[in-house]
Amino acid sequence: MARADHLVSLVRASVSGDRETLRAAAEAIVADERAKKHHILADRIERALSTVPVTPPPLTTSQPQIGPGRDAIIEVEPRIRFDDLLLPLPARENGRQLIEEHVRADVLRAHSYEPRHRVLLSGPPGNGKTSFAEAIAEALALPFFVVRYDALIGSYLGETNARLRKLFDYVRTQPSVLFFDEFDAIGKERGDTHETGEIKRVVSFLLMQLDQLPPYVIVIAATNHAELLDRAVWRRFQMRLGFPAPDRKLIEVFLDRIISGWPEAPRLSLQKIAAKLGPVSYAEILDFCQNVRRRQILGLGEIGIDDALAKELELWASRVRPDLIDAERSEQAPTEADARPAQAASRRRAKVSPTA
Numbered sequence: 001m002a003r004a005d006h007l008v009s010l011v012r013a014s015v016s017g018d019r020e021t022l023r024a025a026a027e028a029i030v031a032d033e034r035a036k037k038h039h040i041l042a043d044r045i046e047r048a049l050s051t052v053p054v055t056p057p058p059l060t061t062s063q064p065q066i067g068p069g070r071d072a073i074i075e076v077e078p079r080i081r082f083d084d085l086l087l088p089l090p091a092r093e094n095g096r097q098l099i100e101e102h103v104r105a106d107v108l109r110a111h112s113y114e115p116r117h118r119v120l121l122s123g124p125p126g127n128g129k130t131s132f133a134e135a136i137a138e139a140l141a142l143p144f145f146v147v148r149y150d151a152l153i154g155s156y157l158g159e160t161n162a163r164l165r166k167l168f169d170y171v172r173t174q175p176s177v178l179f180f181d182e183f184d185a186i187g188k189e190r191g192d193t194h195e196t197g198e199i200k201r202v203v204s205f206l207l208m209q210l211d212q213l214p215p216y217v218i219v220i221a222a223t224n225h226a227e228l229l230d231r232a233v234w235r236r237f238q239m240r241l242g243f244p245a246p247d248r249k250l251i252e253v254f255l256d257r258i259i260s261g262w263p264e265a266p267r268l269s270l271q272k273i274a275a276k277l278g279p280v281s282y283a284e285i286l287d288f289c290q291n292v293r294r295r296q297i298l299g300l301g302e303i304g305i306d307d308a309l310a311k312e313l314e315l316w317a318s319r320v321r322p323d324l325i326d327a328e329r330s331e332q333a334p335t336e337a338d339a340r341p342a343q344a345a346s347r348r349r350a351k352v353s354p355t356a
Contacts, residue, residue: 009173024173031175031216035109069170072152072163073145073178078138080131086254086282087128091121091241095132098239099139102218114215116238120183122226123243126283129222130181132243136218137177145171146179153186160186161205168209175216183221184228203230210236245281248274254282258289266309276313288316 009025026045033042082095101108101115108115119136121129137144152167154160171178180186186202207230213219221237223229234240246254251274259265266273277288295308 009169021173028173028214028216032214035114035215037109069163069166069168072148072167073170074148076134076144076146078134078142078144078177080135080138082135082139085128085131085135086246086250086257087132088242088244091128091132091243094239094241095136098136098218102140105215117213117215117218118210118237119218119220119239119241120234120237121220121222121241121243123224124245124281125224126281127243127245128282129243130179132241133177133179133220133222136220140177140218142218143174143176144179145176146181149182149185158201160202164202164205164209168213171217172214177218177220180219180221183223183233184225203233207232207236245279246285251277251280251285254285255289258286262293262305264305266305268306268309273309273313277316288312 007029010022010029012021026048030042030045033039033045082099085092087095098116098119102117105115119133121132123129134144147167152160152163154163186199186206210219252270255270255273259270277285280288292305292308292312295311296303296305299308
């Protein structure tokens with residue numbers, strides 16, 4: 001028996017005449033039936049589906065047709081190749097395994113197994129989490145959907161859950177990669193006393209929807225603050241990967257990849273450039289190298305690569321660093337031990353103050 005949500009989508013599409021959604025819903029039912037080894041039924045549905053003509057939208061349509069839940073995601077064309085990424089060993093091997101499981105899903109299903117399809121990525125920003133998700137979509141030739149929180153999170157009671165339901169109903173209609181960036185925005189710890197009851201209901205509903213997603217929808221969630229996630233959220237993901245900041249060796253390798261594509265190489269060695277950059281993310285390295293090339297290009301031949309590099313390194317040393325700002329804030333914030341003498345002094349002053 002096909003899933004109820006697929007049947008509802010099929011009926012709605014038939015009534016409204018939305019042939020694109022009808023085809024997507026039928027294909028989802030086919031995938032679901034094949035997963036249950038109902039191959040005869042799946043073949044019959046596919047034959048029936050082949051008789052449905054595909055017609056382009058009328059020329060009078062100014063905007064593309066957007067189904068319920070479609071407005072909460074952005075479809076991005078995946079361009080990043082998995083083999084081009086610099087990844088830590090666990091992330092690289094698990095990523096390749098994930099791709100293989102979906103490419104050879106029929107082999108797994110023949111032994112009553114399903115490919116893993118829920119992945120959680122954690123680590124500081126700028127170290128490849130989004131690129132990893134995009135590369136998975138590119139390797140599997142699947143649509144890459146990025147969730148829009150501005151269109152998902154509502155201000156009224158129950159509004160976010162209603163939009164989440166529409167979002168998941170939409171992605172169930174086709175194989176795809178669904179990417180939640182900054183996942184802690186909706187997957188927060190429910191025991192946090194500072195959060196309202198609404199976010200707790202959202203987390204509970206989100207967990208239920210993740211459990212009900214079919215294996216052909218790959219959900220990849222990324223967070224820079226893993227400590228904020230609800231403990232039950234961690235358990236929902238079958239694959240949990242860390243993306244730490246690169247060490248000195250990886251920084252040199254990444255620099256070499258970028259600089260090797262320049263018309264001329266600087267005289268300064270990669271080791272010295274990496275030492276001057278210090279602890280950085282891959283995104284910061286890319287921004288730095290692009291700034292060097294911009295400076296050289298705009299010099300119209302009057303600024304060499306070495307001069308451009310030296311100037312950018314000088315500016316780099318004076319940049320604002322978020323880690324130093326956080327350290328300064330932590331130093332300025334009063335600790336509990338510091339607060340106790342002040343509180344005691346305040347109580348003593350209250351005792352000796354004259355009464356009316």
